[in-house]
Amino acid sequence: MRTGRPRQFDRDEAVRQAMHLFWENGYDATSLSQLKAAIGRGITAPSFYAAFGSKEKLYKETVACYLHSHGRVTDALWDDTLPPRQAIETTLLRSARMQCETGHPKGCMVALGVMSANSEEHRHLLAPLDTARARTREGFIRCVKRGVENGELHAGASPDTLGLVFNSFLFGISTLARDGVPLSIIETSVRQIMALWETFSVKNGNELPNG
Template sequence: MARPREFDADEAMDKAMGLFWQVGYEQASLSELLAAMEITKGSFYKAFQDKQSIYLAALERYNDKVISGTAAFLTDPNQGSGRARILGLFGKVAEEVRRNGDRLGCFLCNALVDKAAEDAEAEAKLQAMVHRLENSFFRALLDDQRLNEAAARETARGILSIYFGLRVLGRAGLAGQMAGDCIRQVERLLDQDGH
């Protein structure tokens, strides 16, 4: 027995996440946020608490959608060997760069630089996402059963580091010329594990 809301809360959250992803927390002003979400102030503060809350919710959403997706891909045996899955993920990133230039990068990576050191709650969420990604690489490496756990942990962290580095280069507008070479190095780390 009430007035129903006129917008889709999920869609609005997606738009908000997109803006935070593009420009970061500070640069995404409330008015830009409202414009992107296509709602007005009243609805915003009724549906979401405030800017900080919706930012944390956007991080959570990124975790649920994007990170979960890549974690699933990396650990899914149906997607080929662990090596193939890891290279497949990097291939997707390279593809994205090739297609639209990709100045977006990775929300997780951007947020780490933007907000991790400034907000304890965000930091915890971000660290958890980093570890999720690390563990996905780790499991993919173990699936090929050529590595013990310690070696796989090391390699996973190295690959994670290359991954973040590549996304930073994406933001720099330099991933176009560098993605191929970076991926070749991932390949070398993987193949070196072979014998």
């Protein structure tokens, strides 16, 4: 009985190569031809379907791969051994460095995923990215709440409002990275946005800002 030719590529590496394509172009704009050409220096359609089942299934694998690797730059938001201010700054700096480093597309696949699949037919594929964005947003808000609860920030500081400021800055880094803004400038901007924390700080003797 013929069993077919053995697979001529490393499957884990193939998922990584596909992840880079989806990260760069999004789901809708990445064609099957591009995927076949990128994997293992080129594979046939039968080999592609035998290995991955479909473009949709491969995309789901690449999203999981991203979230368990590059996407972990936000883990500090949930690390209670870190002071809340440090957790936020660490997250912003780690994410900026990841988004600007070489070896993969610029930006964040989670942030860029908002526009990855525009058709209703494929919108369900973005659910893990939607969940990741919501969790990151929750993480920033949680850090501000910790700051209020431990007396580091004024009791009147709004966790929702201040948390969303940091969250918005994080996801804006993707555009900056794609536009080629140098990492050094983004890192300086991170330190500037962290000055907002000091505005609400009890330690510095600041009054709670109006509005």
